[in-house]
Amino acid sequence: MGAAAEQDAPLYVVGDVHGHLEELKAALRARDLIDEDAHWSGGRSRLWFLGDFTDRGPDGIGVVELAMSLARESAEAGGSTRMLLGNHEILLLGVFRFGDHPVPVAGGSTTFREIWLRNGGMQSDLERFTDEQADWLAGQPVAAVVDGHLLIHSDSNAYLEYGDTIEEVDGTVADILREPDPLSWWDLFRNLTRRGAFMGEVGPYAAADLLSELGGRRIVHGHTPIPYQTGEDPSTITGPRVYADGQAVNLDGGIYLGGPCLVARLPLTAPEPGVLPSALEETQGREYDLGDLAADAGDE
Numbered sequence: 643m644g645a646a647a648e649q650d651a652p653l654y655v656v657g658d659v660h661g662h663l664e665e666l667k668a669a670l671r672a673r674d675l676i677d678e679d680a681h682w683s684g685g686r687s688r689l690w691f692l693g694d695f696t697d698r699g700p701d702g703i704g705v706v707e708l709a710m711s712l713a714r715e716s717a718e719a720g721g722s723t724r725m726l727l728g729n730h731e732i733l734l735l736g737v738f739r740f741g742d743h744p745v746p747v748a749g750g751s752t753t754f755r756e757i758w759l760r761n762g763g764m765q766s767d768l769e770r771f772t773d774e775q776a777d778w779l780a781g782q783p784v785a786a787v788v789d790g791h792l793l794i795h796s797d798s799n800a801y802l803e804y805g806d807t808i809e810e811v812d813g814t815v816a817d818i819l820r821e822p823d824p825l826s827w828w829d830l831f832r833n834l835t836r837r838g839a840f841m842g843e844v845g846p847y848a849a850a851d852l853l854s855e856l857g858g859r860r861i862v863h864g865h866t867p868i869p870y871q872t873g874e875d876p877s878t879i880t881g882p883r884v885y886a887d888g889q890a891v892n893l894d895g896g897i898y899l900g901g902p903c904l905v906a907r908l909p910l911t912a913p914e915p916g917v918l919p920s921a922l923e924e925t926q927g928r929e930y931d932l933g934d935l936a937a938d939a940g941d942e
């Protein structure tokens with residue numbers, strides 16, 4: 643089986659799931675990727691998750707378990723199931739490894755556990771999280787190029803802080819996740835919470851820059867719910883959003899806001915939705931709660 647054969651197999655990508663296991667199963671079933679019992683039925687198809695399996699929804703560990711079993715079953719069928727790490731995987735792993743170890747924020751310190759709880763952490767997930775699952779997650783990449791698509795979790799150029807090529811970026815992050823250093827893990831988490839790099843007037847330039855460094859012709863990301871970008875009602879979102887002069891695709895339907903679990907077959911072939919004039923864009927909605935105390939503490 644050479645590269646040409648691989649590229650003949652359908653490629654599907656899933657946006658942020660955030661513990662919404664039943665919605666994920668329904669979306670994969672609708673694409674005939676799993677059967678009624680949630681076993682792989684996608685044959686040689688290639689399935690990629692863009693990260694953020696856990697938090698903000700009821701059954702994040704159920705999503706991890708499903709992804710791990712699909713990875714096994716799809717490989718046996720000649721297909722594949724892969725995932726990227728999102729900021730919420732780094733956060734959950736951080737809680738698991740370093741829970742109450744102090745980490746710095748502007749004006750003071752906080753802990754992985756506090757920030758996890760502030761950003762939708764579910765105690766029930768942490769209680770079920772196993773060493774095997776943690777080891778599996780810690781071995782996953784943060785970026786990949788597949789059929790000319792640069793797959794990343796966050797709409798951010800922060801990946802370039804870890805290397806100039808995709809191999810360097812994934813290698814540096816893998817090294818960080820092998821070392822028990824809570825501060826470098828915390829930096830990684832914070833970097834992956836950044837968003838909005840490909841929006842607005844400079845967005846197309848930032849997208850082109852990231853593509854020229856890491857490869858691929860089009861970025862496919864999650865992390866920032868489409869309703870945050872467009873102001874749309876989450877319940878009206880029906881598919882991915884193409885923007886940044888066609889160089890970026892957002893696959894985060896905003897599932898925890900009432901939006902859909904988006905699964906897209908790439909390359910996109912459906913008519914692309916109208917593109918907002920870039921100059922009018924700005925990222926809406928909430929910032930990550932990183933526990934910064936500076937506003938309360940005043941200047942040093």
Ligand SMILES: [Mn+2]
Nearest residue numbers: 694728729865
């Ligand atoms: Mn995210």
